[in-house]
Structure formats: structure tokens, C-alpha cells
Amino acid sequence: MPHDESNPSVxxxxxxxxxxxxxxxxxxxxxxxxxxxxxxxxxxxPLKPGITLLFQGDSITDAGRSREAAADANSQPALGNGYAxxxxxxxxxxxxxxxxxxxxxxxxxxxxxxxxxxWQAECVDLKPDVLSILIGxxxxxxxxxxxxxxxxxxxxxxxxxxxxxxxxxxxxxxLVICEPFVLRCGAVKDEWLPKFAGYRAGAKRIAEQAGAFFxxxxxxxxxxxxxxxxxxxxxxxxxxxxxxxxxxxxxxxRVVDGGGI
Amino acid sequence: MPHDESNPSVxxxxxxxxxxxxxxxxxxxxxxxxxxxxxxxxxxxPLKPGITLLFQGDSITDAGRSREAAADANSQPALGNGYAxxxxxxxxxxxxxxxxxxxxxxxxxxxxxxxxxxWQAECVDLKPDVLSILIGxxxxxxxxxxxxxxxxxxxxxxxxxxxxxxxxxxxxxxLVICEPFVLRCGAVKDEWLPKFAGYRAGAKRIAEQAGAFFxxxxxxxxxxxxxxxxxxxxxxxxxxxxxxxxxxxxxxxRVVDGGGI
Numbered sequence: 001m002p003h004d005e006s007n008p009s010v011x012x013x014x015x016x017x018x019x020x021x022x023x024x025x026x027x028x029x030x031x032x033x034x035x036x037x038x039x040x041x042x043x044x045x046p047l048k049p050g051i052t053l054l055f056q057g058d059s060i061t062d063a064g065r066s067r068e069a070a071a072d073a074n075s076q077p078a079l080g081n082g083y084a085x086x087x088x089x090x091x092x093x094x095x096x097x098x099x100x101x102x103x104x105x106x107x108x109x110x111x112x113x114x115x116x117x118x119w120q121a122e123c124v125d126l127k128p129d130v131l132s133i134l135i136g137x138x139x140x141x142x143x144x145x146x147x148x149x150x151x152x153x154x155x156x157x158x159x160x161x162x163x164x165x166x167x168x169x170x171x172x173x174x175l176v177i178c179e180p181f182v183l184r185c186g187a188v189k190d191e192w193l194p195k196f197a198g199y200r201a202g203a204k205r206i207a208e209q210a211g212a213f214f215x216x217x218x219x220x221x222x223x224x225x226x227x228x229x230x231x232x233x234x235x236x237x238x239x240x241x242x243x244x245x246x247x248x249x250x251x252x253x254r255v256v257d258g259g260g261i
Numbered sequence: 262m263p264h265d266e267s268n269p270s271v272x273x274x275x276x277x278x279x280x281x282x283x284x285x286x287x288x289x290x291x292x293x294x295x296x297x298x299x300x301x302x303x304x305x306x307p308l309k310p311g312i313t314l315l316f317q318g319d320s321i322t323d324a325g326r327s328r329e330a331a332a333d334a335n336s337q338p339a340l341g342n343g344y345a346x347x348x349x350x351x352x353x354x355x356x357x358x359x360x361x362x363x364x365x366x367x368x369x370x371x372x373x374x375x376x377x378x379x380w381q382a383e384c385v386d387l388k389p390d391v392l393s394i395l396i397g398x399x400x401x402x403x404x405x406x407x408x409x410x411x412x413x414x415x416x417x418x419x420x421x422x423x424x425x426x427x428x429x430x431x432x433x434x435x436l437v438i439c440e441p442f443v444l445r446c447g448a449v450k451d452e453w454l455p456k457f458a459g460y461r462a463g464a465k466r467i468a469e470q471a472g473a474f475f476x477x478x479x480x481x482x483x484x485x486x487x488x489x490x491x492x493x494x495x496x497x498x499x500x501x502x503x504x505x506x507x508x509x510x511x512x513x514x515r516v517v518d519g520g521g522i
Contacts, residue, residue, distance in 0.1 A: 076489040086504065090511045093484040223354045228337040243347065246507035250351045253511070 045257045046130050046174035046213075047091060049098040054105060054128035055084035056115065057135050057178070060239060061106025073101035080104055082240065084132075086249035091257070103128075111139040111150075112158040119162060124169045131166065131173050132252070134217075135159070136180030136199045137238055144192065152198030159202065163210050175212035176256055179203055181221050183230035188237030215255045217248060306518045307391050307435035307474075308352060310359040315366060315389035316345035317376065318396050318439070321500060322367025334362035341365055343501065345393075347510035352518070364389075372400040372411075373419040380423060385430045392427065392434050393513070395478075396420070397441030397460045398499055405453065413459030420463065424471050436473035437517055440464055442482050444491035449498030476516045478509060 047053065052073075055061050063082025072078045074092055079085035079102065088102040105122045107114065112135055115123075123131065139155045142148035163175065179200055182188045200218055207214035224233050224247055233244035240248060308314065313334075316322050324343025333339045335353055340346035340363065349363040366383045368375065373396055376384075384392065400416045403409035424436065440461055443449045461479055468475035485494050485508055494505035501509060 074488055076493060086507050089485060089488060089504065089508055092488050093481055093508060093512070094515070096484045096487070220354055223357045224350060226357070227335055227350060227353050232337060242503035242507070243350065246347050246503070246510065247350055247354060249507065250511060250514070251354070254355070 047095075047100065047257050048129075049095075049100070051129035052101045052103070052127060053088075053091075053130045054103050054123065054126055054132070055079075055087075056123060056131065056133045057106040058110040058138050059106070059108035060137070061104060061134050062108045063104075063106070063245070065104050065106070070103070070105070073103060078104060080106070081245075083245045083248035083252060086245055087252045090249060090253055106134075109138055110135065111142070112136075112155055112162060116158065116162050116165075119165065120169075123166065127170065128173055130176065130256070131170070132176035132178060132215075132256070134178035134180065136203060137182060140192065140196055140199050141187075141238070143195075144189070145187075152195065152202050155199050156202030156205065159206050160209070163206055163212075167210065175207075175210050176215060176252075177203055177207035177210065177212045178215040178252070179217045179219070181218040183221055183225060183234045183237045185230040186234070186236030186238065213256050215252050217251065220247060220251045308356075308361065308518050309390075310356075310361070312390035313362045313364070313388060314349075314352075314391045315364050315384065315387055315393070316340075316348075317384060317392065317394045318367040319371040319399050320367070320369035321398070322365060322395050323369045324367070324506070326365050326367070331364070331366070334364060339365060341367070342506075344506040344509035344513065347506055348513045351510060351514055367395075370399055371396065372403065373397075373416055373423060377419065377423050377426075380426065381430075384427065389431065389434055391437065391517070392431070393437035393439060393476075393517070395439035395441065397464055398443060401453065401457055401460050402448075402499070404456075405450070406448075413456065413463050416460050417463030417466065420467050421470070424467055424473075428471065436468075436471050437476060437513075438464055438468035438471065438473045439476040439513070440478045440480070442479040444482055444486060444495045444498045446491040447495070447497030447499065474517050476513050478512065481508060481512045 060082060061080075061084050063080035063084065065080030065085075066077035069075050069078040074088065076085060076089075079088050084102075084104045084106065091100060091102070103126060105126070107118075115133075115135060136155060136159075139150055140152075143150045166173070166175070180196075180203055181200075182192060182196055184190070184193075204214060206212070221230070221233055221244070224244075228243075230237065232241065233247065234240045321343060322341075322345050324341035324346065326341030326346075327338035330336050330339040335349065337346060337350075340349050345363075345365045345367065352361060352363070364387060366387070368379075376394075376396060397416060397420075400411055401413075404411045427434070427436070441457075441464055442461075443453060443457055445451070445454075465475060467473070482491070482494055482505070485505075489504075491498065493502065494508065495501045
């Protein structure tokens with residue numbers, strides 16, 4: 001990828017968009033949203049004043065959130081201690097007067113069918129303007145550690161049905177599909193990786209078909225693991241450390257708040 | 262501050278610049294760099310391919326970094342566990358092919374005179390293209406807990422001399438002056454605040470006079486303390502938690518990498 005920092009004729013916004021995430025990711029993101037410049041001009045950030053933002057997913061999203069406080073928007077206990085809380089804190093500090101309401105309904109251990117079973121009450125009824133979903137690692141994990149049946153194709157089909165239902169119920173919502181990820185340490189064995197690639201590809205196709213933002217967490221953690229050991233980012237290969245969660249929040253905000261790369 | 266999200270005639274880049282940090286900060290930043298749009302077009306991010314970035318300061322910057330590894334660019338042990346490391350990890354993950362070299366030379370307990378005493382060896386000789394400094398909390402703290410003499414005026418005068426020396430030795434370096442901050446908890450007593458305001462104002466004037474980026478950490482933590490207790494961000498009121506460091510890294514990158522708001 002050329003570094004357009006060296007070329008003053010390239011608009012600064014384009015330079016910044018290029019810099020937002022790595023080259024591999026950029027290529028993927030272009031597929032979804034057209035040129036960086038065009039998408040920014042056309043769409044801008046969906047995190048507009050007054051919106052409701054909902055994070056959904058599994059333990060990575062849950063991150064120890066309080067069920068008792070769940071109805072309190074923008075409350076740290078309700079948002080947990082993970083990337084959702086850190087992204088929320090960045091957004092809320094950046095926009096103190098915008099009246100954004102942020103909720104978290106991630107639940108540890110969830111797979112796509114678990115989301116589907118509680119989707120009306122814990123997604124649709126909350127009427128999010130922006131809905132961010134991170135799901136998939138348990139869908140594959142249980143096939144390795146608990147003998148569960150399940151394939152990448154079934155994951156994608158279930159996820160597709162969930163998104164179809166969501167778009168029918170919330171036609172104006174902006175969707176954010178987060179790439180499921182693993183790091184090569186802890187519980188994650190080499191045998192996971194070929195099969196997991198199918199789950200990641202499925203999530204990306206879901207994003208493409210839905211016109212959703214796609215947050216490339218696997219690409220991000222692959223890059224991060226070149227500058228510090230994977231254990232630094234997620235000791236067990238699945239659940240992010242504080243540093244891993246901070247990096248996820250950064251990338252989530254760059255992708256979504258950056259206006260659609 | 263008007264929300265230009267509602268006005269499609271306002272360029273998206275301007276909208277994003279407005280969103281980068283809160284309204285109070287924006288006003289301050291404008292003083293330094295002119296209009297958001299103009300500064301971005303004129304300057305862009307100083308974090309260009311091949312640059313050397315140096316973080317300097319006190320314990321907040323130090324954050325447990327390894328002295329033995331200090332010469333290793335982009336090394337987590339050398340960068341510590343604080344905002345400098347988290348900002349570095351974000352930049353390095355965003356720009357995997359850019360060849361940026363990042364160092365940390367913060368030392369716990371340092372005040373402005375301590376920086377001055379080691380400035381040639383631990384700043385100038387490293388020839389940073391971008392130099393970020395966070396200093397000031399010990400300059401005031403020691404006047405409360407150890408009977409040290411010292412005023413905001415002396416802090417500013419010493420800081421001014423340090424920056425003058427830096428600009429003479431490194432005329433092409435981009436300077437980043439970080440606002441010293443305290444949170445109202447832990448070791449920080451109410452009696453600190455009126456005096457500390459003088460130190461913060463001094464750091465801001467230094468940034469203005471030097472044409473430096475100014476990273477408004479006090480404004481940021483004031484906003485953060487509205488969404489979670491100050492102890493969440495810095496248990497003793499001075500040293501950031503993981504969440505506090507993550508928020509600092511976010512704001513540092515928004516201000517500096519955003520291209521000069």
C-alpha cells in the first residue's frame with residue numbers, strides 16, 4: 001500500500017483512513033463500503049447525537065457486566081470491564097453533550113442460537129440505532145471441548161437468519177459485525193485454525209450481505225501478536241486482557257466512528 | 262457547540278474533528294492550531310513512515326518499563342504498561358508496514374529539573390521526530406508532601422527553557438505537550454486544585470508558544486469522572502488504572518494522529 005503521507009496531493013482524510021487499520025484489513029473493508037473517501041462523504045459516523053448503541057455477544061462482550069444494572073445506560077457496571085466498556089468510555093468522553101445511550105447485553109458462553117433465543121427481548125426491544133455483534137468463538141470451541149456438533153456453514157446460516165430478522169425488525173439500524181478471533185496461545189490449538197477460518201469468512205460474508213461495518217479483530221490481533229506475545233493480548237487465546245480490550249476498543253472506534261472505511 | 266452531524270453541508274472531516282474531544286478542549290485546541298479543517302489539510306498527522314517517536318515524563322509515562330530493554334524500539338517491556346505502551350500498540354497495529362520506532366524514557370518521580378538534567382542523553386541524542394512530554398504532577402506534589410519549594414511560575418519557566426533547548430537541538434521535531442492532570446480521589450486533596458490550575462495553564466502556554474500539539478488529559482479525565490468514579494481511572498488520583506491509561510492512549514492518538522485539531 002502506498003504511503004500517501006508522502007504525497008501532499010492526496011487528501012488528508014484519505015491518508016488517515018488508510019492509516020486507520022492495516023493494509024490487509026483495508027482491502028476487506030473496501031469490499032464492503034467502496035472507496036474510503038466516498039464512503040466517508042456519503043455516510044459519516046453512525047454515532048450521532050441521541051442514538052442508542054447496543055453491544056451484543058458472548059463472554060468477550062459480557063466481561064463481567066452487572067445484570068442488576070443492565071438497564072442503566074452508560075453505566076460502567078452495566079457495561080462490564082471489556083472492549084464494550086472501553087469503547088463506550090471513549091465515545092462518551094469524546095461526546096459529552098451528545099446524549100448517546102450505550103448498553104451491553106453480551107452473555108458468557110453464548111453461541112448464535114443463544115442470541116437467537118433471546119433476540120426479541122435483548123436486542124429488538126431495546127431499539128438500537130447502532131447494533132454491534134461479536135459472536136462465534138463458542139460456536140467452534142464447543143465442537144472441540146464438548147463434542148458439540150456444528151460447522152462453519154451452520155454458524156453462518158444461523159447468523160444470516162439472525163441478521164435477516166434484525167433488519168426486518170430494525171430496518172434503520174446500523175449494523176456492526178465484529179470478526180471473531182483467536183490468538184495462538186492458551187486454550188487455542190493449531191487444529192482450531194483451519195476450521196476457524198471458515199467461521200471468520202462466514203462473519204465477513206454476513207457483514208458484506210448486510211452492508212454492515214466489519215471490525216477486523218483477527219487481523220488486528222495478528223498484527224498485535226507481532227509486537228508483543230499473544231498471551232499479552234489474551235492469556236487463554238480467547239478472552240482479551242486489559243491491553244487486548246483496549247486495542248479492540250481502539251479499532252472498533254476507528255472503524256465505526258471513522259465513518260466507514 | 263453545534264452538532265454538525267445534523268448539517269450535511271459540513272464536511273465529514275470537520276465533523277469528526279469536532280467529535281474527537283469535548284467542546285472545552287476544542288476551543289483550546291483551536292487556539293493552537295487554527296481551524297480544524299485548515300490545520301488538518303496543512304499539517305496532517307506527524308506520525309509518518311519511518312519516524313522516531315519518544316515519550317518522556319514521570320511515573321505515568323514510565324509505568325514499569327524495563328531499563329535493560331530501553332534501547333529496543335517498539336518493545337512492550339521497554340514501553341511499560343501505561344498510556345505510552347497502549348498508544349504505541351495502537352499506532353503499530355494501525356501501521357504495520359510503516360517502520361515507526363517508538364521509545365519511552367519516562368522516569369518515576371521526575372519533575373522538570375530532572376528532565377533537564379538528563380535531556381541531552383535521553384531526548385536529544387535519540388533524535389525523535391515526534392516528542393511527547395507529560396510532566397508536572399510531581400512538581401506540585403512534592404510541595405505538598407515533602408515541603409519542596411516550587412511554584413507554577415517556576416514550573417513554567419523551567420519547562421519553557423527545556424522546550425527552547427529542544428527546539429534549538431531538534432528544530433524539525435514535532436512537539437506534543439500533554440496536560441498534567443489529577444483526579445479528585447486518593448492522594449489528591451482539594452487544596453491541590455487551585456495551585457494545580459496554574460501548572461496546567463503553564464503547560465498550555467508552553468504548547469501555544471511552541472506550536473505544539475496539546476493533549477487535554479485534565480479535560481478528558483474530568484469528563485471520564487462523570488461516567489465512572491475517579492477511582493476507576495486512577496485509584497490514587499495520580500497514577501492511571503488500565504482503563505485510565507487506555508483512555509489516555511485513545512485521546513493521545515485522536516489529538517496527534519488526527520492531524521492537529
